[in-house]
Amino acid sequence: MPQIIDGKKISQQIKDELKAEVQELAAEGRRACLAVVQVGTDPASTVYVNNKKKACAYIGIESRSFELPEETAEEELVSLVERLNQDPEVNGILVQLPLPAHIDEDRIIRTISPDKDVDGFHPVSVGRLWIGEKGFLSCTPAGIIQLLKRSGISVEGKRCVVVGRSNIVGKPMAALLLRENGTVTIAHSRTKNLKEITRQAEILIVAVGKEKFITREYVGEGAAVIDVGMHRDAQNHLCGDVDYADVESVASAITPVPGGVGPMTIAMLMNNCVETIRTREDRS
Ligand code: GUN
Numbered sequence: 001m002p003q004i005i006d007g008k009k010i011s012q013q014i015k016d017e018l019k020a021e022v023q024e025l026a027a028e029g030r031r032a033c034l035a036v037v038q039v040g041t042d043p044a045s046t047v048y049v050n051n052k053k054k055a056c057a058y059i060g061i062e063s064r065s066f067e068l069p070e071e072t073a074e075e076e077l078v079s080l081v082e083r084l085n086q087d088p089e090v091n092g093i094l095v096q097l098p099l100p101a102h103i104d105e106d107r108i109i110r111t112i113s114p115d116k117d118v119d120g121f122h123p124v125s126v127g128r129l130w131i132g133e134k135g136f137l138s139c140t141p142a143g144i145i146q147l148l149k150r151s152g153i154s155v156e157g158k159r160c161v162v163v164g165r166s167n168i169v170g171k172p173m174a175a176l177l178l179r180e181n182g183t184v185t186i187a188h189s190r191t192k193n194l195k196e197i198t199r200q201a202e203i204l205i206v207a208v209g210k211e212k213f214i215t216r217e218y219v220g221e222g223a224a225v226i227d228v229g230m231h232r233d234a235q236n237h238l239c240g241d242v243d244y245a246d247v248e249s250v251a252s253a254i255t256p257v258p259g260g261v262g263p264m265t266i267a268m269l270m271n272n273c274v275e276t277i278r279t280r281e282d283r284s
Helices: 007-027 043-059 074-086 105-111 123-131 139-150 170-179 194-199 262-278
Strands: 033-039 062-068 092-095 159-163 183-187 203-206 224-227
Touching: 007 043, 007 139, 007 262, 033 043, 033 074, 043 062, 043 262, 062 074, 074 092, 074 105, 092 262, 123 170, 139 170, 139 224, 139 262, 159 170, 159 194, 170 183, 170 203, 183 194
Parallel strands: 033 062, 033 092, 159 183, 159 203, 203 224
Antiparallel strands: none
């Protein structure tokens, strides 16, 4: 049986550590405030946004909600973000994605000040990540690094294969594994001989967005398998990009869905919010 990497437990540990740190920082007069912007009423986004606000409350971070109607003009959203950039009481800005089709998402991401970019999506944050400069890290990949570290799985010198090349997960994941001295391959939908490549992985990270896509033929004996996917199967059960029941007999460690990578994203968002005040002394 593989080691089951318990993201629920590890994310709770991180949140408790952050809560204690926030109390200490508050005693020094440093308080964090996250602006949470949602445009429209997409039910999934509403659930995510509410969970982020709940996590803020738990840790002791103030959150300010900005709920805008679906038909909000792009210029209006740009103005709001610019206002939040200037607001000294706001340390972090989160604009929940996806945005309605008439709004240029890239423009909004670029409008957020890199100093308040707690999602780590701004090109400046991405550039800092790749050149090894301090900056905000994309939350899901940063959470995966924490899952590995806190489960005693070292990346150093290992063959790591990331399946998926999105800007939010695949690419920053590869950068972070490289930063941890892994030997990194990025595979994707056009990769030839995918099974041969994934079978070489000692650490296999899967973010393809296809239900139970990775079966045991894709996994080398003893690999650590990290599943970023989240789907509902034909029986309406939550499942990931990895066929867990099939893969568990070959993997040495594996993340379940739910309860693996999922809870880590918010924990790392909270870490980024705390990061906004760790080194700042200009708030009271
Ligand atoms: N939508 C789905 N995941 C995310 C996320 O991590 N950040 C933002 N801003 N929107 C999302």
